[in-house]
Amino acid sequence: MKMSEIKDLTLVELSAKGRDLRQEMFNLRLQQASAQLEKPARLRTLRKDIARLETRISTLRNKATK
DSSP states (O other): OOHHHHHTSOHHHHHHHHHHHHHHHHHHHHHHHTTOOSOTHHHHHHHHHHHHHHHHHHHHHHHHHO
16 A cells, blocks of 8 residues: 555545555564465565554644644
8 A cells, every 4th residue: 555545535534445454464473473375475464564554644643633
């Protein structure tokens, strides 16, 4: 997910997307623990996507308070 895709989402959509990504990360961690993970690089990309979402959420919240 690129930042340009994230810019168009609302705060509610960003929160929902973050929840979905965290759930996917949880499932991948379970697969990793049981040695069934096929794409370990997906964990890294998920972590970065979640960070991008959280950055955008905090930016929107800071703009709302000003």
